[in-house]
Amino acid sequence: MSGEAGVKLAIRNLNHNFGSFRALNDVSLDIKDGEFVCILGASGCGKSTLFNAVSGLLTISAGQILLDGKNIAGKPGQVGYMLQKDLLLPWRTVLGNITLGASLTRGAHKADREKAAELAYHYGLGDFLRHYPRSLSGGMRQRVALMRTIAAGRELMLLDEPFGALDSQTRIGMQQWLLEIWREMKRTVMFVTHDVDEAIFLADRVVVMLPKPGRIGWILDIEIPRPRAMDCMTSPAFVEIKRQVMEMLYSQATLHGVPGAQPGGLKVPA
Amino acid sequence: MSHEPSPLRDYARHVGLWIVAIALIFVAWELVLVATGLPAYVIPPPGKAIGVIFDNIPLMTQLTSQTLSETFYGYIVGAVLGVVLAVIMAQVPIVHRLLYPALITSQAVPIVAIAAPLVIIFGFGLTPKLIIVAWIVFFPVVVNVLDGLASVDHDQINLARLLGGTRLRTFMIVRLPACIGPLFSGLKIGACYAVTGAVIGEWTASSHIGLGTYLLTANAQMNTAGVYGAMLLLTAIGIGSFLFVVIVEHFATPWRTRMTAPAYFGGNIPPHASTQKQKV
Numbered sequence: 001m002s003g004e005a006g007v008k009l010a011i012r013n014l015n016h017n018f019g020s021f022r023a024l025n026d027v028s029l030d031i032k033d034g035e036f037v038c039i040l041g042a043s044g045c046g047k048s049t050l051f052n053a054v055s056g057l058l059t060i061s062a063g064q065i066l067l068d069g070k071n072i073a074g075k076p077g078q079v080g081y082m083l084q085k086d087l088l089l090p091w092r093t094v095l096g097n098i099t100l101g102a103s104l105t106r107g108a109h110k111a112d113r114e115k116a117a118e119l120a121y122h123y124g125l126g127d128f129l130r131h132y133p134r135s136l137s138g139g140m141r142q143r144v145a146l147m148r149t150i151a152a153g154r155e156l157m158l159l160d161e162p163f164g165a166l167d168s169q170t171r172i173g174m175q176q177w178l179l180e181i182w183r184e185m186k187r188t189v190m191f192v193t194h195d196v197d198e199a200i201f202l203a204d205r206v207v208v209m210l211p212k213p214g215r216i217g218w219i220l221d222i223e224i225p226r227p228r229a230m231d232c233m234t235s236p237a238f239v240e241i242k243r244q245v246m247e248m249l250y251s252q253a254t255l256h257g258v259p260g261a262q263p264g265g266l267k268v269p270a
Numbered sequence: 271m272s273h274e275p276s277p278l279r280d281y282a283r284h285v286g287l288w289i290v291a292i293a294l295i296f297v298a299w300e301l302v303l304v305a306t307g308l309p310a311y312v313i314p315p316p317g318k319a320i321g322v323i324f325d326n327i328p329l330m331t332q333l334t335s336q337t338l339s340e341t342f343y344g345y346i347v348g349a350v351l352g353v354v355l356a357v358i359m360a361q362v363p364i365v366h367r368l369l370y371p372a373l374i375t376s377q378a379v380p381i382v383a384i385a386a387p388l389v390i391i392f393g394f395g396l397t398p399k400l401i402i403v404a405w406i407v408f409f410p411v412v413v414n415v416l417d418g419l420a421s422v423d424h425d426q427i428n429l430a431r432l433l434g435g436t437r438l439r440t441f442m443i444v445r446l447p448a449c450i451g452p453l454f455s456g457l458k459i460g461a462c463y464a465v466t467g468a469v470i471g472e473w474t475a476s477s478h479i480g481l482g483t484y485l486l487t488a489n490a491q492m493n494t495a496g497v498y499g500a501m502l503l504l505t506a507i508g509i510g511s512f513l514f515v516v517i518v519e520h521f522a523t524p525w526r527t528r529m530t531a532p533a534y535f536g537g538n539i540p541p542h543a544s545t546q547k548q549k550v
Binding site: 055056057076077079081083085087089090091092093095096100101103104105107110113114117129130131132134135152 | 423425426428429430431432433434435436439440443444447450523524525528529530531536537539540
């Protein structure tokens with residue numbers, strides 16, 4: 001299987017069972033090079049299972065996960081990865097945590113530290129390089145965790161609710177910061193969240209997942225022009241998309257009877 | 271620049287508290303004597319016990335250095351063995367399952383009961399004392415280090431795998447440092463008990479006389495001031511060992527007390543090459 005032009009990640013007919021429970025049912029999704037895709041859904045819809053499958057931590061039951069055309073299912077270390085927990089090592093400084101990837105694989109050299117320091121200076125962490133994580137706020141810690149992910153140098157980054165534990169003001173700042181980094185670094189991002197606003201604000205495309213069994217319900221193109229400022233969240237276009245997404249999630253949560261809302265039937269590429 | 275809390279004032283307060291606490295013990299000691307009217311040959315007043323030490327400085331120095339070196343070397347052996355054993359047990363589950371009951375058993379055997387056979391096997395020299403001290407010290411070290419190694423967050427290990435970490439580097443960078451805090455807890459407990467081991471070793475049999483041997487002799491001669499003098503010095507060794515470990519801990523784990531890394535601990539940061547240069 002060779003990679004299609006422009007496709008960074010191809011998920012083909014992915015199925016996963018935990019015992020007799022079907023966590024993911026026939027999930028197929030292509031993510032283009034440089035694209036920002038948000039996976040949106042309530043808890044229990046298989047978002048995190050999908051995330052773990054792509055990261056390589058999970059041995060999937062069936063299907064293929066292709067990164068640049070190469071199967072990476074069950075092979076950790078191919079993609080960048082960040083969780084809601086920052087997982088910073090308390091005994092390492094901010095700089096030491098950013099260079100963790102290099103330290104764990106071949107040892108961090110002077111060049112690694114200099115590169116990491118440049119990155120940190122550029123993205124506003126320069127004054128904290130000598131700091132230990134315990135002296136940083138939650139938002140700052142997540143910034144360091146994101147820098148660590150970027151410094152590891154993978155072209156596809158998986159972010160699993162990275163801002164989920166932050167207060168809403170901090171979260172909005174972090175979202176804008178993330179978009180700035182994404183624009184400058186030109187990485188591909190797969191971002192898992194249960195926050196509708198966050199998904200629409202960040203994404204080129206929002207993938208709405210549905211539970212029981214975990215599957216893709218709809219895929220929406222978000223055609224809000226970039227760069228996006230915070231005030232776009234109150235624009236009519238944004239509100240209209242939000243209304244649609246809420247309807248998709250809400251109709252599923254209560255009854256299957258909302259007109260026009262057919263699970264698996266809307267805008268899903270064949 | 272960041273602000274570090276002024277450590278000097280903290281130290282001064284700590285030291286002050288220690289002095290007050292010790293002075294209070296002496297005051298209580300004196301008060302008990304006054305209240306009960308016990309004669310000096312039963313419990314000597316603090317001044318007399320301290321006097322014995324200062325009247326025999328060359329002897330006391332010799333005794334103290336003998337006991338101190340038994341304590342020190344035994345302590346080092348016990349601590350190193352404890353760490354190595356814990357690391358092996360954490361890495362090889364079968365060793366863990368086999369050794370854990372043996373560890374508990376080793377501490378259930380009365381230490382005095384071990385002393386006699388050790389003397390028969392190793393003679394009157396330093397070896398049996400080292401073994402007894404090490405025997406006492408290694409247990410809290412093993413238990414604490416094992417707990418520390420087991421406490422590492424599973425997601426942390428996953429992260430290391432996803433960053434492509436090798437097994438050895440993941441162990442050295444992620445798992446091993448996680449047990450430094452618990453290790454020092456074990457070392458502090460061990461530091462207090464170690465001197466007891468040295469005294470028991472000396473009591474069993476000794477070719478070199480230390481504070482423990484002296485204490486027995488003084489006791490037999492009804493030299494209570496000597497007994498209390500030796501006891502004070504032994505206590506001082508115990509407290510000194512404990513404080514020494516506390517100081518080492520303070521400098522070895524700066525992330526527990528400081529906001530930023532000191533220069534001796536990776537605090538050297540590459541200079542900002544592109545202060546106003548173009549974007550990365």
